[in-house]
Amino acid sequence: MIPFLLRRVVQxxxxxxxxxxxxxxxxxxxxxxxxxxxxxxxxxxxxxIAALESNFGLDRHPIEQYLLWMKNxxxxxxxxxxxxxxxxxxxxxxxxxxxxxWLVLLNLIFFYAIAIPLGVFGAVRQNSLGDKAVNVVLYFLxxxxxxxxxxxxxxxxxxxxxxTGWDIPINGMTSNGFDAMAPLEKVWDVLKHLLIPALVLxxxxxxxxxxxxxxxxxEVMRSDYIRTARAKGVSERTAIWKHTFRNAILPIVAxxxxxxxxxxxxxxxxxxxxxxxxxxxxxxxxxxxxxxxxIAGFTVLxxxxxxxGNALSDILLAVVDPRIKVG
Amino acid sequence: xxxxxxxxxxxxxxxxxxxxxxxxxxxxTGEQNTANKRGGELRLSAISDFKTFNPFTSSEADSITQxxxxxxxxxxxQDPRNDEFIPYMAASAPVVSNNNKRxxxxxRQGMKFxxxxxxxxxxxxxxxxxxTDDKVGSNSRDTFFLIGKPITVKKLDTYTLQFDFPxxxxxxxxxxxxxxxxxxxxxxxxxxxxxEAIKKMWTLATPPSQIVSPGAWVLESYRAGERAVFKKxxxxxxxNKDGRGxxxxxxxxxxxxxxxxxxxxxxxxxxxxxxxxxxRNADDLAQTKKAIDAGNLKAFLKANVSxxxxxxxxxxxWNKASDPAKQKLFRDVRFxxxxxxxxxxxxxVQLALxxxxxxxxxxxxxxxxxxIDAGLSAGAPTYKYNLAEASRLLGQLGYTKKNAxxxxxxKAGKVLEFNLSTNAGNTVREQLGRIFxxxxxKVGVKVNFTPIDFNTLVSQLTSKGENRPFDAILLGLSGGSxxxxxxxxxxxxxTNLHSYNNPTDGKCATSQxxxxxxxxxxxxAELNDAKRRAIGGQLMKVEGELQPVxxxxxxxYHVAYNERxxxxxxxxxxxxxxxxxYFPLTFVK
Numbered sequence: 001m002i003p004f005l006l007r008r009v010v011q012x013x014x015x016x017x018x019x020x021x022x023x024x025x026x027x028x029x030x031x032x033x034x035x036x037x038x039x040x041x042x043x044x045x046x047x048x049i050a051a052l053e054s055n056f057g058l059d060r061h062p063i064e065q066y067l068l069w070m071k072n073x074x075x076x077x078x079x080x081x082x083x084x085x086x087x088x089x090x091x092x093x094x095x096x097x098x099x100x101x102w103l104v105l106l107n108l109i110f111f112y113a114i115a116i117p118l119g120v121f122g123a124v125r126q127n128s129l130g131d132k133a134v135n136v137v138l139y140f141l142x143x144x145x146x147x148x149x150x151x152x153x154x155x156x157x158x159x160x161x162x163x164t165g166w167d168i169p170i171n172g173m174t175s176n177g178f179d180a181m182a183p184l185e186k187v188w189d190v191l192k193h194l195l196i197p198a199l200v201l202x203x204x205x206x207x208x209x210x211x212x213x214x215x216x217x218x219e220v221m222r223s224d225y226i227r228t229a230r231a232k233g234v235s236e237r238t239a240i241w242k243h244t245f246r247n248a249i250l251p252i253v254a255x256x257x258x259x260x261x262x263x264x265x266x267x268x269x270x271x272x273x274x275x276x277x278x279x280x281x282x283x284x285x286x287x288x289x290x291x292x293x294x295i296a297g298f299t300v301l302x303x304x305x306x307x308x309g310n311a312l313s314d315i316l317l318a319v320v321d322p323r324i325k326v327g
Numbered sequence: 328x329x330x331x332x333x334x335x336x337x338x339x340x341x342x343x344x345x346x347x348x349x350x351x352x353x354x355x356t357g358e359q360n361t362a363n364k365r366g367g368e369l370r371l372s373a374i375s376d377f378k379t380f381n382p383f384t385s386s387e388a389d390s391i392t393q394x395x396x397x398x399x400x401x402x403x404x405q406d407p408r409n410d411e412f413i414p415y416m417a418a419s420a421p422v423v424s425n426n427n428k429r430x431x432x433x434x435r436q437g438m439k440f441x442x443x444x445x446x447x448x449x450x451x452x453x454x455x456x457x458x459t460d461d462k463v464g465s466n467s468r469d470t471f472f473l474i475g476k477p478i479t480v481k482k483l484d485t486y487t488l489q490f491d492f493p494x495x496x497x498x499x500x501x502x503x504x505x506x507x508x509x510x511x512x513x514x515x516x517x518x519x520x521x522x523e524a525i526k527k528m529w530t531l532a533t534p535p536s537q538i539v540s541p542g543a544w545v546l547e548s549y550r551a552g553e554r555a556v557f558k559k560x561x562x563x564x565x566x567n568k569d570g571r572g573x574x575x576x577x578x579x580x581x582x583x584x585x586x587x588x589x590x591x592x593x594x595x596x597x598x599x600x601x602x603x604x605x606x607r608n609a610d611d612l613a614q615t616k617k618a619i620d621a622g623n624l625k626a627f628l629k630a631n632v633s634x635x636x637x638x639x640x641x642x643x644x645w646n647k648a649s650d651p652a653k654q655k656l657f658r659d660v661r662f663x664x665x666x667x668x669x670x671x672x673x674x675x676v677q678l679a680l681x682x683x684x685x686x687x688x689x690x691x692x693x694x695x696x697x698x699i700d701a702g703l704s705a706g707a708p709t710y711k712y713n714l715a716e717a718s719r720l721l722g723q724l725g726y727t728k729k730n731a732x733x734x735x736x737x738k739a740g741k742v743l744e745f746n747l748s749t750n751a752g753n754t755v756r757e758q759l760g761r762i763f764x765x766x767x768x769k770v771g772v773k774v775n776f777t778p779i780d781f782n783t784l785v786s787q788l789t790s791k792g793e794n795r796p797f798d799a800i801l802l803g804l805s806g807g808s809x810x811x812x813x814x815x816x817x818x819x820x821x822t823n824l825h826s827y828n829n830p831t832d833g834k835c836a837t838s839q840x841x842x843x844x845x846x847x848x849x850x851x852a853e854l855n856d857a858k859r860r861a862i863g864g865q866l867m868k869v870e871g872e873l874q875p876v877x878x879x880x881x882x883x884y885h886v887a888y889n890e891r892x893x894x895x896x897x898x899x900x901x902x903x904x905x906x907x908x909y910f911p912l913t914f915v916k
Contacts, residue, residue, distance in 0.1 A: 032782020
């Protein structure tokens with residue numbers, strides 16, 4: 001295990017190096033910089049702009065900027081200073097990452113809770129009316145971007161709200177007066193806000209996984225050892241969940257590594273639609289204002305987690321499937 | 328005896344308090360709070376998240392510190408009725424000496440920060456010092472300089488300040504009206520750690536309980552990406568009273584919710600979750616009207632209250648060494664007047680702004696009506712939409728023949744054409760450019776209109792040299808005051824937004840530019856309002872005749888707010904410059 005991890009660490013160095021190089025210089029390719037809008041401000045003098053440029057290090061050559069950034073990152077774990085916030089990138093990003101994490105975790109719970117039973121049901125009752133109905137709905141959802149689904153859901157919630165006066169939160173993460181609430185009230189308040197975006201995300205994503213599970217289950221169910229197990233008289237429940245399902249989910253376990261970076265990269269445009277204070281709105285804002293180090297620092301963080309996540313899923317795979325060995 | 332003493336003491340204290348309070352004129356509200364309504368929350372919104380609590384590093388328009396001190400901190404306060412400055416944190420009008428360059432200001436006594444510490448001269452001195460430190464990078468730094476020379480602030484005693492200006496300035500009282508930040512917080516850090524220490528203070532991670540405010544509001548809580556809630560600064564009411572001597576503000580809280588975009592803000596307003604929101608266009612107005620008519624929303628709505636304080640214009644590049652023919656053309660006043668005649672401003676208002684806008688002909692925004700009137704009475708010309716006149720002027724330039732495609736050609740057969748760019752994504756500007764290009768085609772001018780990336784555009788516009796990389800640019804400016812409504816970076820030669828002519832040495836190319844530069848500084852130094860406006864009128868006349876920049880149209884300002892709010896301005900005081908209310912006088916019915 002240890003040599004495997006060590007090898008992974010060594011292998012990841014060129015990957016990270018190339019990724020950081022790419023991230024940094026792709027950002028540099030965009031014309032202008034953080035201070036461009038200030039140049040159009042009649043109240044800011046060119047001297048002041050020049051002073052800010054040297055303050056932010058924007059007057060240096062991009063290669064010099066890159067090397068300095070790299071140096072700080074490697075030796076001090078310092079991802080640079082966000083121009084807009086005038087704060088270290090990590091200080092800005094981490095509260096947002098935590099917010100996104102809650103949403104993504106709840107989404108994952110819903111995601112598996114929807115996809116696994118539906119996938120198994122589809123395989124067990126293959127081509128039944130129920131299976132076909134589920135298929136139709138899922139194909140429909142598969143073609144829907146989640147943010148669009150979110151907009152539709154918001155529309156319906158607003159109609160319900162107008163009709164009944166029922167106060168269903170549709171944006172943000174907390175209600176007014178959150179700080180004065182008791183701890184349990186706070187948990188419930190956040191949960192209330194998370195529920196709908198998490199569900200929307202899970203429903204629109206579950207379509208894909210349900211299809212995968214259904215297909216894998218069908219394949220395994222036809223194999224000899226299942227037939228043997230059934231012939232030996234194991235119950236239907238054991239045959240499906242213990243023998244079939246366990247073997248069918250291996251490819252899914254292999255994909256778990258992707259969840260780690262996904263968890264911190266937030267829930268994408270759904271966050272924007274629900275005005276949820278997660279990662280995506282912040283990154284979009286940073287891209288808009290060309291907040292160089294915030295974008296670059298955050299992307300590097302994502303890349304690191306991707307590398308770690310992949311190593312983790314390799315290990316997990318070895319745990320689930322005894323045929324695979326790491327080391 | 329004791330009773331008498333207590334009474335005497337109470338009288339003295341009461342008297343002192345009365346002397347030290349600023350009384351908000353009852354005439355500043357159309358609907359006064361006579362029912363003693365107190366409490367409640369004013370619910371506002373912002374489109375982008377707050378970036379810092381720090382007043383010195385903040386670069387946003389509606390920052391946390393701006394919200395805390397908006398209309399509630401500063402030595403002087405502009406009266407929306409007549410634009411005049413009245414003493415606010417200053418105890419009285421300043422004593423002016425040294426040829427209008429020295430201002431000695433007595434500070435109102437008895438004012439306190441939200442943490443209970445007295446507000447004294449030291450706070451203004453420290454604030455000025457930090458704002459002007461290059462290494463801090465304050466956005467306000469330039470406001471403390473005049474023609475590149477610093478304005479200095481000196482403490483004469485605990486309650487007296489002395490401002491020294493390098494030259495007289497009409498904006499002096501406005502410049503002096505910056506919000507004072509606590510010396511006991513920032514001064515200490517600055518003396519110990521310099522600019523670096525200041526930059527580390529009051530970040531978003533700072534607990535709101537540590538934030539200190541001189542204004543009406545102080546931060547109560549902040550949740551990143553969601554909302555900032557402010558509570559009233561109880562010490563502020565000690566020296567801010569309404570017309571009946573009651574403490575202000577009436578409201579307990581002010582909250583700013585962060586929404587995804589302007590559409591989300593409008594939706595929240597229509598759902599009754601926000602108290603006021605900016606109406607951007609006819610669509611917003613229509614939706615609000617619909618909601619009011621359907622009975623879903625009880626709100627006040629008034630369209631076209633005033634023009635916005637913005638401009639949209641086309642500038643031609645006079646520094647095109649690579650193409651002498653074009654340079655000569657762009658430098659010819661007849662060409663630029665023809666271009667102004669081509670601009671169909673009425674169609675632009677109708678088509679691009681949905682009928683909700685104003686035609687503009689000068690760098691002064693139409694909202695600054697007194698200045699516009701002064702310009703028109705000085706004889707400032709307006710080159711209105713007139714294609715025949717445009718053709719005549721172009722004919723004078725030698726463009727009399729058209730080619731097979733219907734475009735004007737010179738003697739050598741070269742088509743009269745130029746490239747016009749604007750920033751992609753700004754739909755209004757894209758429409759303005761199309762309308763201009765279409766009209767130009769009618770008289771035979773080929774305008775190659777292309778929206779391009781905003782940053783590229785700005786770097787083209789602000790570039791310096793003999794050969795700058797553009798033909799013509801359609802863009803807009805905003806910002807400016809009604810005291811001296813001309814841009815310090817726009818009018819004088821060599822400044823960075825003197826967009827049409829910006830050679831390496833920054834010299835004027837024409838005598839009119841020289842005159843405009845001279846008039847700009849002359850007006851800025853004139854303290855008498857009427858005389859200053861007259862100088863501005865002269866400036867507008869020269870500018871109008873030269874037509875260096877073709878001004879097009881500007882949008883209008885509309886007012887919408889929830890009817891539960893009271894304390895708004897009288898109808899004739901509302902405009903894009905002052906808004907529709909002062910928050911300290913606002914109350915919830």
